[in-house]
Amino acid sequence: MATINYRLIDVDALDPESAFPAELLTPPCDPIPTSEIQSLATHCRQLLQRGDQEAALVAALENVPYGGDEQGKELHLGTVLEILSSIKAVEMSPLLGRLYASPSGTELLDVLTKYLYKGMARHNNSASSTSTPGVSSHATGVSSVSGAREYGVAPGRGDGGGMSVLLSWHEKVVEIAGTGAIVRVMTDRRTV
Amino acid sequence: MSEVHLLFHQPIADHSFSADRSLLAVSRDTKTVTSVDIAPNTRRIVTCSQDRNALVWEPSPTGWKPTLVLLRINRAATHVRWSPDETKFAVGSGARVIAVCYFEGENDWWVSKHIKKPLRSTVFSLAWHPNSVLLAAGSADAHARVFSSFIKGVDQRPEPTVWGERIPFNTVCGEYINSSGGWVHSVAFSPSGNALAFAAHDSSVTVVYPSAPEQPPHAVLSVTTQMLPFVTLCWTREDQLVAAGHDCHPVVFEGNMGGWRLAYSVDDPRKSAGSGASQESSALNMFRQMDLKGKSSADDTNLKTIHQNSITILRPYEGRAGNVTKFSSSGVDGRVVVFSVKS
Numbered sequence: 001m002a003t004i005n006y007r008l009i010d011v012d013a014l015d016p017e018s019a020f021p022a023e024l025l026t027p028p029c030d031p032i033p034t035s036e037i038q039s040l041a042t043h044c045r046q047l048l049q050r051g052d053q054e055a056a057l058v059a060a061l062e063n064v065p066y067g068g069d070e071q072g073k074e075l076h077l078g079t080v081l082e083i084l085s086s087i088k089a090v091e092m093s094p095l096l097g098r099l100y101a102s103p104s105g106t107e108l109l110d111v112l113t114k115y116l117y118k119g120m121a122r123h124n125n126s127a128s129s130t131s132t133p134g135v136s137s138h139a140t141g142v143s144s145v146s147g148a149r150e151y152g153v154a155p156g157r158g159d160g161g162g163m164s165v166l167l168s169w170h171e172k173v174v175e176i177a178g179t180g181a182i183v184r185v186m187t188d189r190r191t192v
Numbered sequence: 193m194s195e196v197h198l199l200f201h202q203p204i205a206d207h208s209f210s211a212d213r214s215l216l217a218v219s220r221d222t223k224t225v226t227s228v229d230i231a232p233n234t235r236r237i238v239t240c241s242q243d244r245n246a247l248v249w250e251p252s253p254t255g256w257k258p259t260l261v262l263l264r265i266n267r268a269a270t271h272v273r274w275s276p277d278e279t280k281f282a283v284g285s286g287a288r289v290i291a292v293c294y295f296e297g298e299n300d301w302w303v304s305k306h307i308k309k310p311l312r313s314t315v316f317s318l319a320w321h322p323n324s325v326l327l328a329a330g331s332a333d334a335h336a337r338v339f340s341s342f343i344k345g346v347d348q349r350p351e352p353t354v355w356g357e358r359i360p361f362n363t364v365c366g367e368y369i370n371s372s373g374g375w376v377h378s379v380a381f382s383p384s385g386n387a388l389a390f391a392a393h394d395s396s397v398t399v400v401y402p403s404a405p406e407q408p409p410h411a412v413l414s415v416t417t418q419m420l421p422f423v424t425l426c427w428t429r430e431d432q433l434v435a436a437g438h439d440c441h442p443v444v445f446e447g448n449m450g451g452w453r454l455a456y457s458v459d460d461p462r463k464s465a466g467s468g469a470s471q472e473s474s475a476l477n478m479f480r481q482m483d484l485k486g487k488s489s490a491d492d493t494n495l496k497t498i499h500q501n502s503i504t505i506l507r508p509y510e511g512r513a514g515n516v517t518k519f520s521s522s523g524v525d526g527r528v529v530v531f532s533v534k535s
Contacts, residue, residue: 025334025373107416110416179418180416180419183393183420184372184395187373187393187421188374
């Protein structure tokens with residue numbers, strides 16, 4: 001008797017016309033060198049030191065390195081998380097409201113949501129102590145690219161500290177941008 | 193204000209009213225019929241199904257007489273629509289083709305011709321231009337496209353439009369990508385045919401105003417919303433369209449070449465009368481709820497909208513093209529509802 005399970009044959013693999021490369025769906029993004037992301041990080045940190053968190057956040061969210069490599073994207077994630085944790089809880093909603101009211105408001109909050117989820121994913125990774133290449137984990141569970149920076153999370157509070165910052169940002173973003181923001185992050189092929 | 197018809201406790205894949213609204217055809221998902229359309233003048237009904245076939249049903253003295261149409265596709269048929277002049281119909285499918293079907297009197301059967309390129313994935317929805325030659329398609333490859341379905345011997349050569357002048361079969365007259373790469377669930381031409389709207393899985397509605405053949409469009413206006421994605425669209429006026437989907441209530445968009453915006457919700461759950469009534473619960477009711485379900489709040493398994501699940505199809509119901517006053521909707525909850533456009 002035949003032992004082949006015909007239902008499991010991938011018939012599309014036999015049809016050359018059915019090839020469906022994922023790049024077809026991804027809108028083209030220009031490659032961005034890591035040095036450029038590094039200088040943006042420096043710029044954002046200067047704004048932070050001047051106490052202008054809002055400008056730092058807008059600068060970081062407006063210049064999304066969609067075309068960067070993994071290292072560059074990790075670096076930018078670090079920058080965004082650093083800015084987020086430097087903003088006080090009471091300031092979150094008013095700041096998000098101002099961002100949302102600006103002309104490219106939806107876009108900015110969508111990008112922010114992408115970073116929130118990416119941040120959560122990474123927290124998860126470091127908590128389960130799977131070492132991500134290029135990312136070192138501290139005893140506090142807070143990880144950073146260079147290993148020298150932390151995200152303003154009080155040391156010793158454990159992983160929950162950084163995660164709770166992300167969760168409260170997430171709550172505030174969804175209050176303002178709605179479930180649409182979450183759907184867009186799940187849909188979007190331009191990843192951060 | 194709204195007419196609600198709960199037909200069955202099963203999803204309705206598509207619905208269509210006849211011109212005098214005496215006849216309502218619905219397709220249910222119990223078997224595999226995915227779409228249905230009634231031609232307003234000839235009263236012929238076309239259905240398509242996951243069994244890869246389409247049937248044309250013609251009224252006869254002994255009842256409806258079905259004619260099988262060979263679509264020559266190897267995946268499910270997803271969507272079917274009569275052309276406005278009712279001489280052709282188009283079937284979208286999972287086989288990355290659109291079958292354009294027309295009647296061949298000589299052989300007394302329906303013949304299909306395929307639009308293939310450059311479709312890369314399943315076609316979810318189709319919409320006809322008023323001239324019955326241009327056909328828009330939205331598909332899972334994140335594109336909304338406008339094709340020519342001109343068939344020699346069936347169609348008169350159409351007047352030139354903003355989409356194109358000389359357009360043989362399968363000419364691509366417009367191709368628009370959803371910027372975040374989401375599936376395009378629904379496409380629709382404006383009443384004049386000079387604008388195209390499409391809804392994608394990133395909760396957005398995009399309206400395209402083409403300028404001239406082979407030229408970049410005047411404007412591509414995207415409205416992103418706070419809601420869950422829309423899966424169906426229905427133009428009511430040249431400057432107004434209704435969208436509905438996973439948020440279970442229709443919303444109205446208004447705008448023109450200068451910009452579009454979400455204007456208001458029809459059957460808005462935040463101000464529905466039903467919500468007040470359901471929240472008003474007596475102490476007895478509260479304890480009963482706690483006893484039965486272990487919670488004190490009133491029954492929260494009912495949505496505050498009329499539709500209790502995703503809306504999958506919107507259609508104009510009353511008023512002529514360009515001034516639609518009422519529209520009908522059907523969805524996964526088995527209801528067909530007639531709404532008026534005014535909130």
